[in-house]
Amino acid sequence: MDDETQIASILKSSSLYPIPQSLKLSYGTAGFRGDASLLDSTVYRVGILSSLRSLKLNSSTIGLMITASHNKLSDNGIKLSDPSGGMLSQDWEPFADQIANASSPQKLVSLIREFVEKEGIVIGEKSGGEVWLGRDTRPSGERLLRAAEIGVSSVLGCVAVDFGVLTTPQLHWMVRAKNRGLRASESDYFESLTASFKCLIGLIPVSAKNSATLLLDGANGVGGMKMEVLRGFLSGLDVEIRNTGRDGGVLNESVGADFVQKEKVVPLGFGDKDVGVRCVSFDGDADRLVYFYIPENSCGGDKVELLDGDKILSLFALFIKEQLKSLGDEGKETRLGVVQTAYANGASTDYVKEMGLEVVFAKTGVKHLHERAEEFDIGIYFEANGHGTILFSESFMSWLVGKQKELSEGSDEYNAVSRLVAVSNLINQAVGDAISGLLLVEVILQHMGWSVQKWNELYKDLPSRQVKVEVPDRTAVVTTSEETEALKPLGIQDAINGEIKKYQRGRAFIRPSGTEDVVRVYAEASTQEAADSLANSVAQLVKSFLG
Ligand SMILES: CC(=O)N[C@H]1[C@@H](OP(=O)(O)O)O[C@H](CO)[C@@H](O)[C@@H]1O
Numbered sequence: 001m002d003d004e005t006q007i008a009s010i011l012k013s014s015s016l017y018p019i020p021q022s023l024k025l026s027y028g029t030a031g032f033r034g035d036a037s038l039l040d041s042t043v044y045r046v047g048i049l050s051s052l053r054s055l056k057l058n059s060s061t062i063g064l065m066i067t068a069s070h071n072k073l074s075d076n077g078i079k080l081s082d083p084s085g086g087m088l089s090q091d092w093e094p095f096a097d098q099i100a101n102a103s104s105p106q107k108l109v110s111l112i113r114e115f116v117e118k119e120g121i122v123i124g125e126k127s128g129g130e131v132w133l134g135r136d137t138r139p140s141g142e143r144l145l146r147a148a149e150i151g152v153s154s155v156l157g158c159v160a161v162d163f164g165v166l167t168t169p170q171l172h173w174m175v176r177a178k179n180r181g182l183r184a185s186e187s188d189y190f191e192s193l194t195a196s197f198k199c200l201i202g203l204i205p206v207s208a209k210n211s212a213t214l215l216l217d218g219a220n221g222v223g224g225m226k227m228e229v230l231r232g233f234l235s236g237l238d239v240e241i242r243n244t245g246r247d248g249g250v251l252n253e254s255v256g257a258d259f260v261q262k263e264k265v266v267p268l269g270f271g272d273k274d275v276g277v278r279c280v281s282f283d284g285d286a287d288r289l290v291y292f293y294i295p296e297n298s299c300g301g302d303k304v305e306l307l308d309g310d311k312i313l314s315l316f317a318l319f320i321k322e323q324l325k326s327l328g329d330e331g332k333e334t335r336l337g338v339v340q341t342a343y344a345n346g347a348s349t350d351y352v353k354e355m356g357l358e359v360v361f362a363k364t365g366v367k368h369l370h371e372r373a374e375e376f377d378i379g380i381y382f383e384a385n386g387h388g389t390i391l392f393s394e395s396f397m398s399w400l401v402g403k404q405k406e407l408s409e410g411s412d413e414y415n416a417v418s419r420l421v422a423v424s425n426l427i428n429q430a431v432g433d434a435i436s437g438l439l440l441v442e443v444i445l446q447h448m449g450w451s452v453q454k455w456n457e458l459y460k461d462l463p464s465r466q467v468k469v470e471v472p473d474r475t476a477v478v479t480t481s482e483e484t485e486a487l488k489p490l491g492i493q494d495a496i497n498g499e500i501k502k503y504q505r506g507r508a509f510i511r512p513s514g515t516e517d518v519v520r521v522y523a524e525a526s527t528q529e530a531a532d533s534l535a536n537s538v539a540q541l542v543k544s545f546l547g
C-alpha cells in the first residue's frame, strides 16, 4: 500500500482520534472492552480493520457491533462478525491488538502498510468493501458508532452502513444472511423467527401445552426492546416484559443474565408475587439467556432456582435426540455432539453423556466453542452463563431437506424432519442469541407439556461457586489448553490439587479472565458449603502466589 491518497486519508482521520495516554488494550475473550470515554481511537481503528477484512474476503460484508454486553453502563466495546456471521477469525486478533495500541498516526499507518502487504490486500476507489454497524443501548454508542464509520470510510472504496440499535446476534444474523445472498434486514430476522416458531408450534403433537405467562427480565437493555417488537408478530407465546430500560432502571445493574447466573438471586423488578412463575433473563446485548424461578420456600428471600446454559443445552439435546430417534437408523447415524467449557456443571456433563452424546470441551469464549461444534452434523454448544446455539452442518441440512421432500406429509418421520428444519431456521446459526434461544425453549416446553420446575428436574446441579480475585498481574496465570490446570505460577496447581482432595466430588480451577482484570476461581463439591469453602481456599492460594 503506497498509494498517497490512502495514506493521507488515514493520517487525516486518525488525527481526529488520538490514542489516550497509557491505554493498553487486548482483544480478549470477545473483542475490546473498557471505559467508553477511552475507546474512540480503538473503535475508529477497528473500523479500519473491518474494511481491510472485507477487502481481504472479496468485499464480503463484515459486522461491527458497539457493545460491552454485561459490563456496566459506562463501559463500551466492540465485537466483530466475520462474513459467516461467526466471530472475527482469531488469526487477525494480533493485528487488532497492534493497531488498537499504536502510539501515533504514523505508527498506525506503518502497521497497516505492513499488514496489507503481508495479507495481499488490494485497496482502491472501486474495491467495494462493506461494513455493517450496530450498537446496543449504551449512551456512548452513538458517538462511538461515528468513530467506527470514519474508520471504515477512511479505507478507500469502503462504506459503512449504520443499522442503529440492534442486539449483537441480530447483526451477526444479518451479516450471515447478506453474505449468503439472502434477505438480510432486521424485519427479515423477525420474519424468519416468527415463521419457524409458528411452524414448530403447529407441529406440537398433543394438547398438553404449557401456555402460562413467561416473565422476561430485559436487563434494561436492547433485548427487552426487541422482544416487544417481536411479540407483536407472534401468537402462541404470552410474555410479560420487565426491565425494558424505560422504567428508570440502569443497564445490567442488579438485573440481567450475568447478574442472575453469577449471584443466583432475583433481578430487580421480580419478587414474592412471582413465586413459581417461569422467568428468563437476557444480558445487555441479548446474546445470552438464563431461566429461573423463585421457589415456594423462598420466604421473602431473594434466592432463585437457576436454569443456566447447561440446562438449556440439555433441554435442546433431549428434544433433538427425540427427533432423530423418530428417523430410525438414519437418525442413529447422525453425529449429534455437545460442546461445553470447564465451567459446565459436572452434573450436566454426566447427563448428556448418559444420553449417549459425545461431549467435547473447549476454551472459554464462544469463538472456541463454535469452532468445535462445527465438527458435528448437529453441534450444540453452550457456556454455563447462557451463551450458545445449535449448529447444523451444510451437508446434514441438504440431506434433511431432501428427506423432507421424500417423506409423506403428516407421518411421524416427516414431522420429526420438519421440526429439525424449523429448529435450524429458528435458532441463530451465526452466534448465541437470547431471543431465538427463548423461542426454542418455549416451544420445547410446550411440546413436552412441561413446567419450568419439571424441566429443572432433568438433573440436579452439583453445588458450585465462582469467585473473582484481583491481583497485580493476571497474565501471570497460564493454563493448559482446556483451562482446567494452571501451568504457571509454578507450584500453584499442586497446591490446588491438595485442596481439591479434601472434598467429595471436588473440582476446581483458575484462569485469568479475558474481559475483566481478575483471576477467576471455579469450584464444585457435593454440598454448597463445601463448594464455597473450596473456592475460598483456592482464592487464598491465588492471593498468596500472586498477591
Ligand atoms: C466464566 C464466564 O462466564 N466467562 C465469560 C466472560 O469471559 P472471561 O474471559 O471469563 O472474562 O465473558 C465472555 C464474553 O461474554 C464469555 O464468553 C465467558 O463465558
Ligand SMILES: [Mg+2]
Residues within 6 Å of the ligand: 069, 070, 283, 284, 285, 286, 287, 288
Ligand atoms: Mg452478551
